[in-house]
Amino acid sequence: MTSLFKHTALAAMIGLSTPALASLAYVSNEKDNTLSVIDTESMEVVDTIEVGARPRGILLSKDYTKLYICASDDDTVQVLDLATRKIVDTLPSGEDPEQFSLHPNNKHLYIANEDDAIVTVVDVTNKDVLAQIDVGIEPEGMAVSPDGKWAVNTSETTSMLHWINTETFEIEKNIVVGQRPRHVEFTKDSKVAWASAEIGG
Structure with missing residues (x-):
């Protein structure tokens, strides 16, 4: 597995267990502008997909039909159809999207824009920007509670x-x-949120 991650600045893995999609992991390769598709049973790369510039965060739609991709240097969120493994759409994202999280309603995407110190909220169904919220310096992580409140x-x-x-x-x-x-990550009951502290240890 060393060679797989040699040129990967950020690896975001998503395991799928639905029968139609088998057990696959999608990994964003920031420097190669690609996604690697890995069969988690054989641990082999089964496909490489070209995407936008500097792909960072990736996440699944709630119905497991789409993969959203932060193409940071293109200032957009790309939409990958998982059945065809083709980019089928783009969404507004604000400048330099880093990480994002999808509300349980499967519509509202919360995007951290690192360069501008804002969080952009986009409706993925009609591509409307619903809000841009000022936050602290260098926003990166995003999570929406499973109950949808936060x-x-x-x-x-x-x-x-x-x-x-x-x-x-x-x-x-x-x-x-x-x-x-x-x-940042919520427990399934939405009662606890865990946050990493990279320098704080």
Whole structure:
């Protein structure tokens, strides 16, 4: 597996267990402008897909039919059809999209725009930008709670979690955490959020 990740600045893996899609992982290759498709049973690369410039975060639609891709240097979110493995659409994203999270409604995409210190909210069904929310410096991680009530963004330089009300698109609380938080994840019951602190250890 060393050769697979040799030129991969950011690897985001998504396991699929639906019968039609088998057990596959999709990995974004930031420097190669590609996605690697890996069969998780054989641990072999079964396809390489060309995508936009500097692909960063990737995530599945809730119905497992699409893969959303942050093409950071193209300032867009690309939509990959998983059946054909072709890019079928693009969405507005704000400048330098890094990571994102999809609301349980399968419509509202929360995107961290690192260069502009904002979170952009996009409706994936009609491509409307619903909101742009000012957050801390170098926003990166994004998560939406499974109950759909909160979107949380991590700002690396500010070392904060920004809690966004998903009904009003307004920040209700900022919480200081360890240095350089880069990822945030909710438990399935939405009661706990975990945040990494890269420099804080």
